[in-house]
Each structure stands twice: as structure tokens, then as C-alpha cells.
Amino acid sequence: MADQASLKELDEEEAVQLESIDRTQAALDEAIKERENFKGQSEETEIELKEIKKILSEHIKEITKIQKLCNTQEVNLEQKRAERHGLLKSCKLQDIKLPLKQGSMDDIQNPVPTQNTEMDTDTMGTSTEYESLSSQAAAKSL
Numbered sequence: 001m002a003d004q005a006s007l008k009e010l011d012e013e014e015a016v017q018l019e020s021i022d023r024t025q026a027a028l029d030e031a032i033k034e035r036e037n038f039k040g041q042s043e044e045t046e047i048e049l050k051e052i053k054k055i056l057s058e059h060i061k062e063i064t065k066i067q068k069l070c071n072t073q074e075v076n077l078e079q080k081r082a083e084r085h086g087l088l089k090s091c092k093l094q095d096i097k098l099p100l101k102q103g104s105m106d107d108i109q110n111p112v113p114t115q116n117t118e119m120d121t122d123t124m125g126t127s128t129e130y131e132s133l134s135s136q137a138a139a140k141s142l
Contacts, residue, residue, distance in 0.1 A: 085108070089108055
């Protein structure tokens with residue numbers, strides 16, 4: 001009888017252990033499914049991230065291209081201003097009278113250094129002189 005009672009206890013303990021193993025196995029299976037789900041989401045997110053980085057890279061290239069174009073246009077504009085100033089100065093020195101919308105030939109001054117210290121003396125101060133010429137002409141009209 002003691003053997004039967006001991007056997008019954010062992011059977012009950014085995015049943016409890018098997019139930020515990022089943023619960024642990026179910027939790028493990030659920031964790032594996034969850035891991036696979038996260039892995040799939042991670043791969044999808046990485047693909048999206050690569051696409052976004054590609055688009056960002058294209059935008060950066062376009063911005064760089066536009067910035068270079070703007071810089072080129074600014075340099076061209078400054079050169080045109082310098083050429084115009086040189087022509088006006090040459091006309092003033094040769095006493096050639098030009099019809100001006102504002103100001104007079106007497107308002108044209110020698111170039112003064114501006115913030116662009118790397119430029120040669122022919123192009124220095126062109127924009128400030130033009131602004132000075134415009135403001136002096138406006139002051140005379142008042």
C-alpha cells in the first residue's frame with residue numbers, strides 16, 4: 001500500500017511537472033512567435049529606412065546643386081556689377097556724359113574695400129558704391 005501511495009504521489013507530481021512543462025513550452029512558443037514578428041517588423045523598418053536615406057541623399061544632392069548654382073549666379077552678378085562700375089568710372093574719366101536714371105556721374109567714387117577682401121581692387125566696393133549712388137541720388141531728389 002505504501003508503494004501504491006508513493007506511486008500515486010509520484011504520478012501526481014509527474015502530472016504537475018508535465019503541466020508546468022506544457023505551460024513553459026507554450027510560453028516559449030509564444031516568445032518565439034513574438035521574436036519572429038519583431039524580426040519581420042525590424043526588416044520592414046530597415047527597408048523603409050534605406051528608402052528614406054536614399055531619398056534624403058537625393059535631396060541633399062539637389063540642394064548642393066542648387067547652392068552651387070546660386071553661388072555661381074552671385075559671382076556672375078558681382079562681376080556684372082564690377083563691369084558696370086568700371087564702365088561708369090571709365091566714362092567719368094573720359095568725360096562721357098551718360099543719361100542715368102538716378103544720380104550723376106559725379107556720384108561715382110573710387111572703389112573702397114568691402115567685406116570681400118579676396119577680390120581684386122577693380123571689383124571691390126561695387127555693390128556698396130551702387131547703393132551709395134542710389135542713396136545719394138534719392139537724397140538729392142528730396
